[in-house]
Amino acid sequence: MEIDQEQEYRRAMGAFATGVTVVSAARGDGSLSGMTVNSLTSVSLQPRLLLWCLGDQSERYDVFAGADVWGVTVLGADHEVLARRFARAETETIARDEAELFGDAQVLRCGVAHFACRTFDRRQAGDHLIIVGEVLACRSAPGAALTYFRSRYGRADEPQSGSK
Numbered sequence: 001m002e003i004d005q006e007q008e009y010r011r012a013m014g015a016f017a018t019g020v021t022v023v024s025a026a027r028g029d030g031s032l033s034g035m036t037v038n039s040l041t042s043v044s045l046q047p048r049l050l051l052w053c054l055g056d057q058s059e060r061y062d063v064f065a066g067a068d069v070w071g072v073t074v075l076g077a078d079h080e081v082l083a084r085r086f087a088r089a090e091t092e093t094i095a096r097d098e099a100e101l102f103g104d105a106q107v108l109r110c111g112v113a114h115f116a117c118r119t120f121d122r123r124q125a126g127d128h129l130i131i132v133g134e135v136l137a138c139r140s141a142p143g144a145a146l147t148y149f150r151s152r153y154g155r156a157d158e159p160q161s162g163s164k
């Protein structure tokens with residue numbers, strides 16, 4: 001019964017189409033780790049805050065739960081391969097030439113938007129840690145976005161000018 005309800009919850013949340021991001025944070029040795037994340041949510045404008053939720057079963061939990069400063073890259077439609085790569089701990093390392101310093105954080109060079117964040121608050125909620133970040137810097141670029149809907153990747157094309 002409980003498993004059925006969990007599956008139903010996953011299915012229902014899967015109907016909520018999202019973008020796809022890679023959160024990046026430095027490990028203790030200075031190398032960079034990336035994780036595919038679609039729980040990104042805007043929280044506040046003044047101050048500028050956003051949040052994402054980190055599962056407590058992740059092998060990379062300590063890196064992301066402990067990071068003071070971290071980056072967010074919103075992936076473009078052509079970057080499904082990166083989304084798949086950073087969903088796996090074995091291929092999580094971001095090479096130096098794939099990243100650049102933006103604000104105080106390292107972000108991927110590609111992407112349709114970037115955020116540099118400093119951890120503002122952390123709250124345990126069930127089996128996830130809610131990580132609230134203060135936005136130190138942000139920028140966006142034109143281009144189609146990668147999407148995630150019903151467990152499948154897709155794309156949201158640049159809107160044509162006209163009705164909003």
Ligand SMILES: Cc1cc2nc3c(=O)[nH]c(=O)nc-3n(C[C@H](O)[C@H](O)[C@H](O)COP(=O)(O)O)c2cc1C
Pocket residue numbers: 020035036037038039040052053054055057058059060061083086087088089090148
């Ligand atoms: C589209 C997509 C979105 C994801 N969003 C999140 C997320 O918001 N939070 C999270 O903790 N893991 C998320 N994951 C899972 C992580 O990317 C990763 O697979 C998981 O933490 C297991 O990592 P591990 O190999 O370090 O244990 C997402 C995976 C995918 C494919």
